[in-house]
Amino acid sequence: MKVVILAGGYGTRLSEHTSVVPKPLVEIGGRPILWHIMKLYSHHGLNEFVICCGYKGSVIKDYFLNYLPHQGDLTVDLQRNDVEIHRNASEPWKVTLVDTGEKTMTGGRLKRVKDYIGNSTFCLTYGDGVSDVNVQELIKFHHEQGALATVTAVQQPGRFGAINLSSERPRAARFREKDARDGQVINGGFFVVEPEALDVIEGDSTSWENEPLAQLIDRDQLAVYRHHGYWQNMDTLRDKAVLQELWDTGNPPWCVWDKKSTAPTFNAARMSDPAFAGQTAK
Known part of the structure; x- marks a missing residue:
């Protein structure tokens, strides 16, 4: 099963960082938040990713093009301009990076990667939120619901898209974007989607969170999986500080994978340096 990650936004509330790197590459514990998200899915056996790039998408591409040399031991032959990798410690990931446009909305980005998704069920999430959600249980629930x-x-007060739940079944009764009332469950991302759901997306100007989800609700085709564990997005500098403080404790709640793999490697901000462009291992 493929995992689609929306990674094209501007991240204006993190402008101190996103002026240099796109929001998904802003680091927690020396690793981009995008890496943390991918590690969660990989922990649950999902290793094929389609990343919807937009703002500073070339920097995300450079990050993955330069990923392998930073994971293990290598020999650099300066005369021959050759790099030999001796120990490959990288994850078993296959990553497709798609330029979905700088100004394209979330639904439009999904529409643009439809050919890369294929005709199978896929997972979908945002490139700025971490959780300890059990992805396998989420997928099982999705198939059981048949939506x-x-x-x-997830439970989070204020400023997010709130979901009204049906009192009888795990279906959404209404989806309200950026509701200010406390105590509502909100859209925590971590979707599971059938490819047919993309048919309700009109084009680049369509926001996945608005018309498409509203149409799915009207057709009784949006199921709701309640997650009672940890969830946190990284929308502001305060959010980033919260995540970093949790990482510094040595036991971040979203890190459900092997703790040995959490050591930092390199600063993603350096990928914006032209000196690093195109320097990939052969």
């Missing part, structure tokens, strides 16, 4: 899409609902 075209399943959204993970």
Whole structure:
């Protein structure tokens, strides 16, 4: 099963960092938040990713093009301009990076990667939120519900897209974007989606969170998976500080994978330096 990650936004509330790197490459514990998200899915056996790039998408591409040399031992032959990798400690990931446009909305980005997704069920999430959600249980729940899409609902007050739940079944009754009332469950990302659900997306100007989800709700095709564990997005500098403080404790709640793999490697901000462009191992 493929995992689609929306990684094209501007991240204006993190402008101190996103003026240099795109939001998904802003680091927690020396690793981009995008890496943390991918590690969660990989922990649950999902290793094929389609990343929807937009703002500073070339920097995300450079990050993955330069990923392998930073994971193990290597020999650099300066005369022959050759790099030999001796120990490959990288994850078993296959990553497709797609330029979905700088100004394209989230639904439009999904529409643009439809050919890369294929005709199978896929996972979908945002490139700025971490959780300890059990992805395998989420997928199982989705298949049991038989809906075209399943959204993970989490408890978080204010400023996010709130979900009204049906009192009888795990279906969404309404989806309200940026509701200010406390105590509502919200869209925590971590969707599971059938490819047919993309048919309700009109084009680049379509926001996945608005018309498409509203149409799915009207058709009784949006199931809701309640997650009672940890969830946190990284929308502001305060959010980043919270995540970094948790990482510094040595036991971040979203890190469900092997702790030995959490050591930092290199600063993603350096990928914006032209000196690093195109320097990939042969």
